[in-house]
Amino acid sequence: MQKPxxxxxxxxxxxxxVIVLSFSIYLLLAGHNGPGGGFIGGLxxxxxxxxxxxxxxxxTIQAVIRFDYVKVIGIGLLFASLTGVASMLFGFPFLKxxxxxxxxxxxxxxxLTTAMLFDLGVYFVVLASALKIIxxxxxxxx
Numbered sequence: 001m002q003k004p005x006x007x008x009x010x011x012x013x014x015x016x017x018v019i020v021l022s023f024s025i026y027l028l029l030a031g032h033n034g035p036g037g038g039f040i041g042g043l044x045x046x047x048x049x050x051x052x053x054x055x056x057x058x059x060t061i062q063a064v065i066r067f068d069y070v071k072v073i074g075i076g077l078l079f080a081s082l083t084g085v086a087s088m089l090f091g092f093p094f095l096k097x098x099x100x101x102x103x104x105x106x107x108x109x110x111x112l113t114t115a116m117l118f119d120l121g122v123y124f125v126v127l128a129s130a131l132k133i134i135x136x137x138x139x140x141x142x
Contacts, residue, residue, distance in 0.1 A: 006055065013055035020048035031119050038119035042126030049131060058138070069132040076124025083118040
């Protein structure tokens, strides 16, 4: 039996991945000021990675992306939890949000917030959870 030629699908997937991942990073970085953030950014990144799994061979992508998704979930939970606990160490309520403006060379004035660290933790948890669930279901089909 002849192997299918997925050249067009794989070529388009590479373009789509760049767009999806760029937009997911934008949503992650803009989320603490408006709609978006870690949750939707994590889901968008997971969908981009799933496009890779659908376009290329499952084993090929598994060899390229060697993350243990359970450990990534733990890292995300650690980020989110430590963000809340850090505010308590300074006498503020759990998950108290702080921000300030800093001047960074080339970028200019940038707002840095503690909510961004929390969003990053949520991003990792959602990304790894979605991929672990979907890939576990996909592996059962084999």
